[in-house]
Amino acid sequence: MARRVEGKKDRWGSQIGVILAVAGSAVGLGNFLRFPGQVVSNGGGAFMIPYIVSLLVVAIPLATAEWALGRYGGRHGFHSPAGVYYAATNRSAFWTAMGSFTTVAPFIIGMYYVFIEAWCLVYAAQYLGGVFERFGFGFSVAPSAAPAGLAFGDAKEYETFFGTLVGISKNGALFSSGTPATLVATFVCAAINFWLVYHGVSRGIERFCKAAAPLILLCAVAVIIRVITLGNPTGRPGQSFLDGLGFMWNPTREAETASGEIIRVSVWQTLANPDVWLAATSQIFFSVSICLGAVCTYASYVKPKSDIALSSISATATNEFCEVLFGGLMTIPPAIMFLGLSASNSFSSSFSLGFVVLPNVFGLMPFGQFWGFLFFFLLLLAAITSSVSMIQPAVALLQESRGWSRERSAFVSSSINFVGTLVVCWHTLNLGALDVFDFWVANFLPLMTAIIQTIVVCFVWGASAFRAEIAQGSRIKPPFFLVNVVKYVSFPYMILVVLFWLGQNISKRIHEIAHSPVAQISLAFMTVVALATLTLAVAAARRWRHAAEHVESNAMTNQDRPL
DSSP: OOOOOOSSOOOOSOHHHHHHHHHHHHSSHIIIIIHHHHHHHTTGGGGHHHHHHHIIIIIHHHHHHHHHHHHHHHHTTOOSHHHHHHHHTTSOHHHHHHHHHHHHHHHHHHHHHHHHHHHHHHHHHHHHHHHHHTTTOOOOOSSTTOOGGGOOSSHHHHHHHHHHHHTTTSTTHHHHOSOOHHHHHHHHHHHHHHHHHHTHIIIIIIHHHHHHHHHHHHHHHHHHHHHHTTOSTTOOTTOSHHHHHHHHHOSSEEEEOTTSOEEEEOHHHHHTOHHHHHHHHHHHHHHHTTTSSHHHHHHTTSOTTSOHHHHHHHHHHHHHIIIIIIIHHHHHHHHHHHHOGGGGGGOSSHHHIIIIIHHHHHHHSTTHHHHHHHHHHHHHHHHHHHHHHHHHHHHHHHHHHHOOOHHHHHHHHHHHHHHHHHHHHHOOGGGHHHHHHIIIIIIIHHHHHHHHHHHIIIIIIIHHHHHHHHHTTOSSOOOTTHHHHIIIIIHHHHHHHHHHHHHHHHHHHHHHHHHOHHHHHHHHHHHHHHHHHHHHHHHHHHHHHHHHHHHHHHHHHHHHSOO
């Protein structure tokens, strides 16, 4: 079954390198933007109950299964999810094709991730211009002649600035703007991603993650210390750091209605809402990068005797630490501290939280330009560590299926990925294309690929093979009931989530597709990419199987020859 590997095999240089890379692929915009927005819009502290349940019954078991599956495939010469599934399912073309969707999901997410990275770059540069302005040589790189440091006098101006920056007024707005800051930043971010993927796992991705991880930690700690030491900056009651912390963690909390009335929402009211459970599970998938190709691909490059059980737990714990501690503390408390309880009404989306509400907060903070620069520089680094992991599965598939070099595969994958980025950059009216990409690929497809992976691990590859792979090289003894948790808890839990999710969303989205040309164009593009990847995987499975049969036939012939 093993596939002969030509040339020098790309491996991780160290175990800490792969842990940081996997953690870096998960630590990104989902931790610092999406998670706080989900907490606020889904009941505050009550949201953390289904979130922790999802972490225990989905994230940890499935992440461990994906590490095991990935290393098994890597030992047989495969690094793409499709190739890993081929190795684990005894050369099945059907399951190889199913594995291709685990390549498609991160690949398409990476298309709009680069666009959001560009926003982070522009914001960081704009705030840096405000820092330099204190020394007499400030600058502005943003559209509409925005002041250096985003020193607006009115809260509404931050929303206007963000809308102009992303071209929210009309499709093609970014290509007709007098200030091409967003497009230039998009090209820069795409080039950085290409450079890292082009240089491979050890010389590109691992080196960057090792350098970026300390900087991310340093920036996050600095911002959090500043937030904690602010006390009650406005002097108004109910707007201290502890009030902001209570808003995030109290299961029963106060909420402000549209009419301005303050009401109390109990934990049971929140937990009775199926949308909250859907949001929590979806957030876990997005933040831990379960079944999005990166973990499977990265695990395939580890050494055969590496401790993948420890690596899996370490990477998941690192991500959750960054998400809950850093992502939560850096965003929700300061917004409440400066803007009050009514600020929660501004959290209509993750983007409004990070790019509209928080700039309001930085504008009111002492030395806000400096803290704004640190925050968006942190976002940029975290986003890049995620986006490079999203392209790597596609690179691996091209290498294995077409026999191309890593450099050629990286160039082709990055080029196709950038075409998708341009589609998102053009259809910016109310961020229409980005919303369609995010909904179908970041929310729906990971649930489906997780169900497929669970079937492969538990019912095709087999429980005994799963246990043996986890145990190999392990310094910690994996729980004996882990396989049963995946089969009898995680699997039915995800089925229920999908059914609830479809019941809540499918009719609305079908109506949107029928009446929105942007949705139709976006879905058509994603479908073409998915079909091309599927075709590539099926053809590769046939070629791999024929090659393996040819090798086996030659081996039998040599055995029959007389001495």
